[in-house]
Amino acid sequence: MSELLDRFELDEAVERQYRLGEAAERAGRLREAAVHFRVAADQRLGDGAVRLARVLFVLGEEAEAVRWCEAAVADGFPEAEELIRENSQARQRFLEHAARIMVGAPTFDWVPSGVPSRRVSAEVIATRTRALRALDQRYGGIACHTAVLEHLAEVEPMIVVDGSTWTAVAEVCELAGWTAFDSGLPGTALPHFAHALTLARQAENESLIASVLTRAGRMFLHHNAPDDALKAFQLGFVAAHNAWADRCALDDPPQAIAALTTKIGTYGEGRARTLALTALARNHLALGDVAAATEFAENAVASARNLRSSRAEDQLRRLFGEARAAGAFVLAEQVSAGFARS
Template sequence: MNTIVTGGSPVTPDVWNGREMREALSERNISEIYRQLRKVGVSQRQIAASTGQSQSEVSEILKGRQVMAYDVLARIADGLGIPRGYMGLAYDGATAVRVANATSGPQAEEDESVKRRKFLSHAAAVTMGAAVFGKEEGTTWIPQDDVRTPAPANIGMSDVQQIQATTKALRDLDYRYGGGTCRDAVVAQLSWAQQLLDATASEAVKRKLFVSLADMQSLAGWTSFDTGLLDPARGHFGKALEFAKQAGDESLVASVLYRMGRVYLHHEEPNEALKLFQLGQIAAQESGSALTTAVLCANEAWAYGMLDRPDQVQKMVGRTKDEFARADPAEAPDWVRFFNVNDLHGMIGSANDALAVFNPEKYAPIAVAETIKCNEAYGADMQRTHVFGLSLQATNHIRAGDLQQGIKVGRNALTIGENVRSARVADRLKPLQIEAGKHRMNSDARDLAEEIRRFREA
């Protein structure tokens, strides 16, 4: 039976009710779904056109590449005409909040590289002083939450301080347990807080409000990123940049650019990340905050490590240490005070971990030494960061030939990671899974690789 039809979905509704298809849909096994479609005569080109993917992406999925991101799953379901309930994607209250603005409109159909270019253009325009409030074409990815509780008509500094206190409390939850525990709460608070822009206030209060909203938007972007929602993250970071620039706070501008750059590092786009870090460094230097500059330099070192540029890594690590040494944490902005000596060692470890991918004999021991220094100091209030550090340490123990210590530290990372609701934890454990999996003859290494695989799939 040829099920190809004209217009809308390329398949007829009865295809989704076959036993094998329903099983694949319930498991969100996109590879098997595409294989079933190929069996009934749907071409790769038609699948690509319907889902907004390239034919090369469809080919990779047919070969077994997993699709995990909610917004991509939803786009595939809608594009092919799959009833969302068959894939467990039906909208309930919580789901509607989680994927707000992630899957609707023409932006959802854009290629990821186009979105990256648009964000970089937007970031450059804001950072370099362009007036963009409501005027920049192509910023339809800016989140617009529409469920709000009435806000006061007149506000003072105490109202703004409440926003700051709420942001701090939610950020503490993010550090301790991951973005999955607080992302919806951040978005809800942000929806209410932005109404204060229409309130009557003094100029000093208005400026502080812009700073506070920028910080909360940045946290919304960060928690969205941590839960795997890339498009909402990009939108929140874009608004955070605008608010920070409106307030004239260059350190906060730099902070937002650093965080968005980290999104691209995580998705293995070091060139794109480097552009944002370098743009952020301009703002950091203008702010006069040495600690902010240190953060940007440290992340540039990491990006250069991923590009196998040891000369640039060494240069940026040296500059990071210099800026950190002359920084006064007591005078640093709130949003950069997290960067203490533990994070300094952790970032140097991350840069050397990236280089160890290319030259493990030289750089894995350095990564181990640096991550040990930070891991010894992390407590329960920084569980997610602790998992990242332990995972790096374990991975490089194995690369450096200390298999048993790598397994021991890796099990600790996995144990702590099970308490953190963060999509990034699963992603950051992948290199450890790969390194442990190279030692299949060792039962402990084999078991660790299998445990991580099950954790990441879950």
């Protein structure tokens, strides 16, 4: 009788640990959840090993997570095998997404779950982000990760109603991923980095793309994935080179033309190609090669025909003004006619 009572009390205590693990996981206290689930898994309570493995994967404790998955499979929970596959594929999916970003493929495959509770300008978003980044640098990611997530939840819906906030919100996503990593939550960092890449591409912000990929690469290195880190760094290097090419446009036309000529082959139809074609036209015009400038302008206008982008329109307007100032009236007329058709 005493043994039965002891067993009942033990089972009750283990069940209580499982419930505490569930509550901690819902609240985002994953290390605490792992402690509770480990007790349940040790006592082979239900799917305790599966729940523990899922939390450990998010925490980046892959070796231990795999061991518990194997134990779960042995106990009759085959879904643990899928958990291993999903985790092993997470970095690969991120790198594939990053590669699509670099070739300008459509990637806007998610939208915020809510609508803006109030309008927030890009400047206000950026000011708050700078303050949170300063906290991260001084006190570490754990100290400010929750505040970063609250900031992100407030401003992320703005991307649907105001394209001028894309870069500002992308920087919040980047910071959310970085502070998640610094908080020991690499599994939750990747979606934030992926969203940051998507928004940075929408804004055609090559410098920010390079920054996000560099941070992701550093996270991969920290968690013993050097091959994936190298791929992230290589993609980041391409983005950094593109950013340099954008900055040197018109400051050093020959170098800009060389860089843009290499870069344009990576783009499909869309804003990135239109911007590159316009930049090529402007740089050729700066060198006095009106014929080449006119050819690139014609292609840029054609590429922009079905495009709705204030940034692309601004660049074409600059080309129009430069063409008139240079006396290239045929070129100016061509750009003007393109605006009339649109």
